[in-house]
Amino acid sequence: MRLVAERLGVDRGGRMVLRGVSFSVTAGEALIVLGPNGAGKSTLLRALAGLVAAAEGRVEFENGDPDAPREDALHLLGHQDGVKAGLSVRRNLAAARDILGGEGDLDAALGRVGLGHAAELPGSVLSAGQRRRLALARLLAAPRPVWLLDEPTAALDVAGQDLLGELMSEHRARGGLIVAATHLELKLEDARRLELQPLTMEAEED
Amino acid sequence: MQRNRHVPWLQTLPPMTSPIAALLLRDLALARGGGAGLGLVFFLLVVTLTPFAVGPDLALLERIGPAILWLGALLATLLGLDRLMQADHEDGSLDLIHLAPAPLELMVGAKILAHWLTTGLPLVAATPLFGAMLGVAPAATLKVALALLIGTPAIACLGAIGAALTVGLRKGGLLAPVMILPLAIPVLIFGVAASDPAGDGFGPMGVLAGLALGYAALGPFAAAAALRLLRD
Numbered sequence: 358m359r360l361v362a363e364r365l366g367v368d369r370g371g372r373m374v375l376r377g378v379s380f381s382v383t384a385g386e387a388l389i390v391l392g393p394n395g396a397g398k399s400t401l402l403r404a405l406a407g408l409v410a411a412a413e414g415r416v417e418f419e420n421g422d423p424d425a426p427r428e429d430a431l432h433l434l435g436h437q438d439g440v441k442a443g444l445s446v447r448r449n450l451a452a453a454r455d456i457l458g459g460e461g462d463l464d465a466a467l468g469r470v471g472l473g474h475a476a477e478l479p480g481s482v483l484s485a486g487q488r489r490r491l492a493l494a495r496l497l498a499a500p501r502p503v504w505l506l507d508e509p510t511a512a513l514d515v516a517g518q519d520l521l522g523e524l525m526s527e528h529r530a531r532g533g534l535i536v537a538a539t540h541l542e543l544k545l546e547d548a549r550r551l552e553l554q555p556l557t558m559e560a561e562e563d
Numbered sequence: 564m565q566r567n568r569h570v571p572w573l574q575t576l577p578p579m580t581s582p583i584a585a586l587l588l589r590d591l592a593l594a595r596g597g598g599a600g601l602g603l604v605f606f607l608l609v610v611t612l613t614p615f616a617v618g619p620d621l622a623l624l625e626r627i628g629p630a631i632l633w634l635g636a637l638l639a640t641l642l643g644l645d646r647l648m649q650a651d652h653e654d655g656s657l658d659l660i661h662l663a664p665a666p667l668e669l670m671v672g673a674k675i676l677a678h679w680l681t682t683g684l685p686l687v688a689a690t691p692l693f694g695a696m697l698g699v700a701p702a703a704t705l706k707v708a709l710a711l712l713i714g715t716p717a718i719a720c721l722g723a724i725g726a727a728l729t730v731g732l733r734k735g736g737l738l739a740p741v742m743i744l745p746l747a748i749p750v751l752i753f754g755v756a757a758s759d760p761a762g763d764g765f766g767p768m769g770v771l772a773g774l775a776l777g778y779a780a781l782g783p784f785a786a787a788a789a790l791r792l793l794r795d
Contacts, residue, residue, distance in 0.1 A: 406658075406662070408658065408661055408794050409794070426664075428661060428662045428663075428664075429662075429664040431662065432662070433658055433662060435655050435658055436655070437653070437654050437655025437658075438654070438655060439654055439655040439656040439658065439659055440654065441589070441593060441654065441656070443592075443593050444589070444592060444593065448589075448592065451585075452585055452586075452588070452589035452592075453656075453659055455581075455582065455584075455585030456582045456585045456586055456589070456659050456660065456663045457582070457659060457662060457663060457664070458581075458582055458663065458664040458665075
């Protein structure tokens with residue numbers, strides 16, 4: 358499995374946010390997307406996920422199932438954690454897993470991210486860090502080969518960041534691939550780096 | 564991993580853990596947690612206040628009763644619309660729905676069905692009681708209930724289109740109902756005509772059913788297209 362972006366450009370509301378982004382990530386590899394605020398890191402991940410249309414260039418999954426839509430093979434962990442306040446932690450994870458078509462064990466996933474004791478609590482009482490851990494549990498309950506992580510360490514404590522590091526290395530050892538956007542250091546060994554710069558007006562006119 | 568990917572949906576019924584069933588059950592559970600009763604209470608308010616506004620004229624109330632029931636039901640159905648897609652957009656669940664291994668149209672259809680089951684169906688069930696409060700004869704209220712049973716799904720489908728079109732707007736709360744109201748007017752006209760206790764009702768009921776089928780066929784596709792277009 359290989360994720361390839363070629364001269365990718367994304368237009369948002371008539372303004373180019375990304376232009377000429379090229380890279381490829383193969384199974385077991387990780388790519389860290391760096392850049393200041395507004396450089397288009399989140400937009401890049403959403404374009405890779407197919408949630409935002411590419412204005413130029415292309416994104417492709419090579420050696421994947423050619424019949425399967427790209428959306429079926431990836432996880433996108435965005436800024437919002439997708440946690441419903443009115444449902445219990447367990448029910449939240451069950452709904453997300455089933456919507457994503459996964460079959461993983463709920464309690465094992467919750468235990469792994471340190472929410473085993475909170476399974477029956479309503480989503481409304483979770484702290485920001487716990488909500489993020491619940492979002493991480495989705496990655497385990499519905500295994501998919503590509504993880505697109507947007508600021509995955511946001512709101513996580515030190516133990517949580519260690520946990521994230523472990524989950525990411527296990528995922529890579531299983532042959533998964535990761536693209537993570539961040540402006541902090543991530544616990545990812547020998548990851549490749551992609552620096553994004555905000556497009557200025559002059560660059561747009563080139 | 565993606566068990567259902569190659570299963571043609573029309574040939575086999577999805578198992579209960581399919582993405583579509585999961586979304587339906589999630590939305591039903593969320594509605595049980597709160598919000599589902601709002602439309603019903605609004606409907607009750609309209610029906611309770613009407614006799615005070617019109618005056619204690621039973622003959623008049625009985626004559627305008629079906630129209631009042633329809634107005635109340637229409638407005639009550641529109642009431643919860645702004646949350647239909649907006650809630651999922653705000654907490655990021657809409658991304659999950661986009662990434663589900665199922666057609667977005669069917670996922671939207673599941674949301675519409677859940678919305679109707681929790682807002683439209685209770686209105687239909689309450690209509691015989693509320694009709695009695697307006698002095699409408701039992702046979703006539705049953706006719707109104709039947710017309711609402713056919714008409715409210717049409718309004719829910721229209722509402723989903725409005726909700727999908729306003730999904731990114733921070734203060735789009737009332738925009739969706741206002742946008743779809745013109746399209747709901749035919750449903751109201753034929754719904755009230757079909758509820759007329761004096762008329763034979765079959766003709767208008769047929770047109771109402773045709774409208775409902777048309778909107779049911781259009782709703783999920785138009786709403787899914789709007790969500791695709793507006794996702795950011």
